[in-house]
Amino acid sequence: xxxxxxxxxxxxxxxxxxxxxxxxxxxxxxxxxxxxxxxxxxxxxxxxxxxxxxxxxxxxxxxxxxxxxxxxxxxxxxxxxxxxxxxxxxxxxxxxxxxxxxxxxxxxxxxxxxxxxxxxxxxxxxxxxxxxxxxxxxxxxxxxxxxxxxxxxxxxxxxxxxxxxxxxxxxxxxxxxxxxxxxxxxxxxxxxxxxxxxxxxxxxxxxxxxxxxxxxxxxxxxxxxxxxxxxxxxxxxxxxxxxxxxxxxxxxxxxxxxxxxxxxxxxxxxxxxxxxxxxxxxxxxxxxxxxxxxxxxxxxxxxxxxxxxxxxxxxxxxxxxxxxxxxxxxxxxxxxxxxxxxxxxxxxxxxxxxxxxxxxxxxxxxxxxxxxxxxxxxxxxxxxxxxxxxxxxxxxxxxxxxxxxxxxxxxxxxxxx
Amino acid sequence: xxxxxxxxxxxxxxxxxxxxxxxxxxxxxxxxxxxxxxxxxxxxxxxxxxxxxxxxxxxxxxxxxxxxxxxxxxxxxxxxxxxxxxxxxxxxxxxxxxxxxxxxxxxxxxxxxxxxxxxxxxxxxxxxxxxxxxxxxxxxxxxxxxx
Numbered sequence: 001x002x003x004x005x006x007x008x009x010x011x012x013x014x015x016x017x018x019x020x021x022x023x024x025x026x027x028x029x030x031x032x033x034x035x036x037x038x039x040x041x042x043x044x045x046x047x048x049x050x051x052x053x054x055x056x057x058x059x060x061x062x063x064x065x066x067x068x069x070x071x072x073x074x075x076x077x078x079x080x081x082x083x084x085x086x087x088x089x090x091x092x093x094x095x096x097x098x099x100x101x102x103x104x105x106x107x108x109x110x111x112x113x114x115x116x117x118x119x120x121x122x123x124x125x126x127x128x129x130x131x132x133x134x135x136x137x138x139x140x141x142x143x144x145x146x147x148x149x150x151x152x153x154x155x156x157x158x159x160x161x162x163x164x165x166x167x168x169x170x171x172x173x174x175x176x177x178x179x180x181x182x183x184x185x186x187x188x189x190x191x192x193x194x195x196x197x198x199x200x201x202x203x204x205x206x207x208x209x210x211x212x213x214x215x216x217x218x219x220x221x222x223x224x225x226x227x228x229x230x231x232x233x234x235x236x237x238x239x240x241x242x243x244x245x246x247x248x249x250x251x252x253x254x255x256x257x258x259x260x261x262x263x264x265x266x267x268x269x270x271x272x273x274x275x276x277x278x279x280x281x282x283x284x285x286x287x288x289x290x291x292x293x294x295x296x297x298x299x300x301x302x303x304x305x306x307x308x309x310x311x312x313x314x315x316x317x318x319x320x321x322x323x324x325x326x327x328x329x330x331x332x333x334x335x336x337x338x339x340x341x342x343x344x345x346x347x348x349x350x351x352x353x354x355x356x357x358x359x360x361x362x363x364x365x366x367x368x369x370x371x372x373x374x375x376x377x378x379x380x381x382x383x384x385x386x387x388x389x390x391x392x393x394x395x396x397x398x399x400x401x402x403x404x405x406x407x408x409x410x411x412x413x414x415x416x417x
Numbered sequence: 418x419x420x421x422x423x424x425x426x427x428x429x430x431x432x433x434x435x436x437x438x439x440x441x442x443x444x445x446x447x448x449x450x451x452x453x454x455x456x457x458x459x460x461x462x463x464x465x466x467x468x469x470x471x472x473x474x475x476x477x478x479x480x481x482x483x484x485x486x487x488x489x490x491x492x493x494x495x496x497x498x499x500x501x502x503x504x505x506x507x508x509x510x511x512x513x514x515x516x517x518x519x520x521x522x523x524x525x526x527x528x529x530x531x532x533x534x535x536x537x538x539x540x541x542x543x544x545x546x547x548x549x550x551x552x553x554x555x556x557x558x559x560x561x562x563x564x
Contacts, residue, residue, distance in 0.1 A: 352433075356455040356480035357424075360540060364420050372455055386456030386478055415424055416432065416481055 014311050019396050022047040022303075026396065033366030036401035041186055041214060041345050041392030042370050043236045046300075050240060053299035054292045064288055066265055080291055083298025084281075090301045091231065092222040093248050097280035100247040100254075101294050105213040106136040108232030108247035109180070111284060112209055113140040115260040116230075116253065117178065123149030126175045128201075130168065131157040131382055132185040132192070135375040137211040141180060150177070157382060161188040161337035169200050176201075179208045183215035183231075187376035187390065188337025189320075189345025191215075198228050207253065213237055213245075217394070218316055218343045220309040223248050235293065240300030244293035247284070254280050261286040312395045316344035319393040319402065326406045332417065333409070336388045344393035347374075350409065353416045355387040361415060362389075365408035367401075422533035423540065424481065427489075432481035437474040437491035450477075450550030450561050452542055457483045461490075461550045468498045475547065482531075482540050487547035489528050499555055506548050513541050 020026050023045050028035040037045060057079060063072035065080045084096045093099055102108045117127070127141045131154055138152075145152050153176070155168035163181070172179075179201040184191050198208045209230035215221055217238035223231050229250045236242035249257075259266055259277055263286035268276040277283050304312065323346050327333055332351030350358060359371035370390045373380045380386060391405055441447075441462035450459040457479035464472035473495050475487045494502040508525065511518040512532055522529040534544045546561075553561040 354455075354478075354480035354484075356457070356540075356543065357482070360423065360537060361420060373453075380456070386458065415420065416429060 014307060014315050014395060016315065016396060016398055019307070020398075022049065023396055024048060024051070030366040030368070031364050033404075036367045036397075036404045038391040038393060038397065038401060038405060039368045039370050040217075040394040040397075041189075041237070041343075041374075041390065043242065044217060044239050044394050045396070046239055046241070046296075047303050049303050050296045050299045054241065054296040057292050057295050062291070065291055066282070076291055079295045079298075080289070083294045083301075086298040086301045087246055090221075090305065091216070091246075091248055092224050094224065095251060098223075098248055098251050098254065100249065100281045100284045101289055102232075102245050102247050102284075103243055103290070104234040104236070104245035105211060105232045106140075106245075108230075108245055109136055109209070109211065110140045111247055111260050112230050112232075112249070113144040115257040115284070116207075117141075117144045117150075118147055119258055121148040121150040121177050124175055125150040125177045126153050126173060127151070128153045128155060128168070128171055128176050128179045128206075130155040130163045130181055130192070131378055132161070132163060132182050132188070132190060133180075133376070133378070134182065134186050134211060134213070135377070136213075137180050137182060138378070154378075157379075160339050161185065161190045161379075162339045163190075163192055163197070165193075165196060165200075168197060172200060172204055172206065176204070176206050179206055181208070181210055183210045183212045183221075184218070184343045184345075185337070185376075185379070186214045186345075187374040187379045187388070188339065188347050189214075189342040189392070190337060190339040191219075191341040191343055193341070194228070195226060198226060202227060207250075214343060214345075217304075218309075219313050229253055235297040235300065238297075238300055239303060240297040241290075241293040244290045244297050246297075251280065254284070257284075259283050259286070263287045265289075307395065315395045316393055319397055319399070320344040320346070322399050323391060323393065323402045323405075326402055327409075330406065330409055330413070332413065336383050336385065345390060346392075347388040347390045349385055349388055350412065351417070353412050355389045357416055358389045358409070358412050361412040362405070362408045365404065365411060367405050367408045369405070423537055425530045425533060427527050427530035428481060428485040431485035431488040435475075435484050435488040437488065437495075438476055439474045440476055441472055441474050446554040446557065448550050448554035448559055448561060450546045450553070452479070452483070452546050455480060455543065457543060457546055459483065459487055459547055459550055461487070461547060461554050463551070463554050465499075468500070470494050470497055470499065470502060473551070475550075479546070480540075480543050482534060482543040483546050486531055486544040489531070490547045490551060493526065493528055494551065502551065502555065506552055509548050510545065513544050 061075040063076045065077045207229035212233040216233040231248040234245040266286040336347040355371035444462035445465045446463040459477035462474045
């Protein structure tokens with residue numbers, strides 16, 4: 001468990017101190033110490049541009065979308081659909097018909113399970129996931145299996161936390177109806193080389209869903225280059241609002257899929273005998289959407305694009321390399337997940353100090369990290385630990401914050417070790 | 418907030434050296450406690466002599482607060498009647514959750530060391546898990562979760 005990721009080629013640096021001033025919450029003082037927010041894999045923070053976009057919308061333009069002919073409704077609709085176009089461009093979807101707004105990654109996966117899977121999977125069919133998955137990419141499939149009689153298959157991982165490609169390929173069978181994989185592991189940070197997995201599945205005509213919740217905030221994602229069929233991600237992990245996310249779907253598949261929820265906005269005409277469903281993407285967006293949150297998500301996309309996803313990835317990789325070096329100095333600290341290609345996530349345990357105690361002691365030092373099972377209990381079981389501590393970095397984090405994390409870990413060792 | 422109020426010497430000691438940390442193979446009652454938020458898992462074993470708790474122990478894994486609390490629990494309820502143990506549970510519940518707890522802390526002995534937990538709401542479930550588990554064992558439930 002010693003392989004540390006190598007630094008990538010440098011890209012023009014970001015001015016992190018200037019960036020930090022964009023995030024009001026980073027000025028917080030916690031228990032008398034400056035906040036070191038290292039829990040970005042759970043949820044990132046918002047820049048003022050996102051907060052302002054949402055406030056401005058509420059203060060000047062709020063009305064329901066896709067409905068009235070009055071000015072405000074038209075403005076709200078333009079802002080809302082403008083955000084859809086921003087997201088389309090951001091992930092390089094072919095058309096805005098392929099960009100469906102949902103509550104988050106979890107809802108996106110559930111939508112695919114229930115709309116795509118439920119109507120076409122049956123007894124004996126197989127859904128293939130990996131051992132790395134977040135519960136959001138496990139439980140919806142288990143529920144679908146209960147409903148349809150399909151079987152859930154799980155590709156194993158290696159000790160370093162990488163999905164075993166050969167084992168995965170061996171599990172692809174004529175009965176495999178869908179592959180659903182994390183693009184980046186939330187618990188360990190492993191970047192899954194998904195293109196290889198997608199190619200293997202699609203060569204056999206098997207559609208692929210990617211859980212991109214941890215990937216989209218940290219790297220350039222191009223759904224056409226990936227050639228996946230579905231891609232799910234959340235706003236709140238990419239500096240946008242919570243409660244909004246995106247399901248990208250290949251248009252040909254989305255067209256064939258029945259609506260998931262019925263109601264307003266997803267219809268063209270309703271009588272008591274029959275309803276004609278709306279066109280894509282509205283067919284999957286029943287009810288008044290989270291308008292301000294979608295607009296906020298569009299502002300988050302603008303913000304990230306302005307910084308540049310390549311530069312973001314480079315800054316975060318630098319933080320990861322530094323954190324690995326500093327944490328390796330701490331006696332009794334064990335890294336959990338040591339894949340060579342990782343997002344800026346470090347999962348670890350500290351001998352004789354339970355992660356939950358670490359969480360409290362670090363908080364007292366102003367350092368916010370996640371402790372627990374990270375909604376990935378099978379990953380914890382794989383490593384035989386009840387929980388880990390996880391520090392996860394964003395482009396607005398600094399080496400000084402990693403130093404504070406290390407100092408706080410020494411405090412924990414002295415207190416309980 | 419002073420962490421020393423949470424991790425008092427008694428707690429640190431009972432975490433490092435938990436008392437009665439063993440299985441009772443011929444236990445009359447046992448129950449599993451689980452705190453899914455942090456992954457704490459405890460099993461509490463009880464050997465009864467009529468209405469009296471002749472022996473009590475625990476094993477499992479958890480954070481310092483949950484291990485120390487369970488260790489202190491075994492020391493404090495051994496030899497007590499079921500009714501007395503339940504009375505103690507009720508006092509501990511108040512101590513851990515209520516600012517206006519009507520509890521005579523000195524009478525609780527070492528258990529009073531857990532009074533600092535109240536100031537850390539995220540940790541109250543850690544301290545109370547063993548008590549809920551003991552209560553479940555005494556009421557012949559086999560599983561309890563604090564979520």
